[in-house]
Amino acid sequence: MITSPANKLIKRFAKLHQKKYRDQENMMIIEGPHLVEIAQAKGLVHTVFSLEELPNIKTTLVSESVMKKLTQTNHVPPVAAVCKKPIRKSVTDKVLILEHVQDPGNVGTLLRTALAFGFDTVVLDRCADPFSAKVLRSTQGALFDLTLLETNVHAFKETYPDYTLIGTDLFGDSHAQKPSLPYALILGNEGQGMEKETRKHCDQLIKIPIKSIDSLNVGIAGGILMHSLTNGGAPLFKL
Secondary structure, three states, X not given: OEOXXXXXXXXXXXXXXXXXXXXXXXXXXXXXXXXXXXXXXXXXXXXXXXOOOOOOOOOEEEOHHHHHHXXXXXXXXXXXXXXXXXOOOOOOOEEEEEEOOOOHHHHHHHHHHHHHOOOOEEEEEOOOOOOOHHHHHHHOXXXXXXXXXXXXXHHHHHHOOOOEEEEEEEEEEOOOOOOOOOEEEEEOEOOOEOOHHHHHHOOEEEOOOOOOOOOXXXXXXXXXXXXXXXXOOOOOOOO
């Protein structure tokens, strides 16, 4: 059992709380039985750390103080693991593009919702790191089944010119027609929305018709839009 947070191995893996070390090592820390079980099934686990022996899983036993150093939850989880980042798969015909979405909870929610509605590729442009502990917890494991690309809208358009780019904008069309595949839905920053330059690359601008308030949380808006696009009806929104 490892009992000291100053242990060389623990100090090395604790650095994975920082993005630059996650990028260097191509690994991340996951917390809790659910995420560890999913990572195990995907063959991505490097080392499992646990407070007690686990059946049929090779574990490194650690003390509670060590587990606390390895994890970032308020309550120390019974198990955590260091695992490889998921391997990027091919780009699918429905893509979600997140532009400068900064809140980890929003990014995690949108990744989970994207998988639910078949947007199996997510492009991240200056967003909260999807491999941080907060985002990983919010995804509830959805991240392991997504293709993630870190690039911007302009680069995506140049690389995948056949995709229809659907931007979200307060001045967009609430009666937009459902596009043909392949297409990409773009969601902008929580406070500023899409950048002006991004709007120029869009083939279509849409909005959600709402009353009494100016805007919706980007996680909620993304869910509504992905559901509407997936539903298949035309017009996209009915007032």
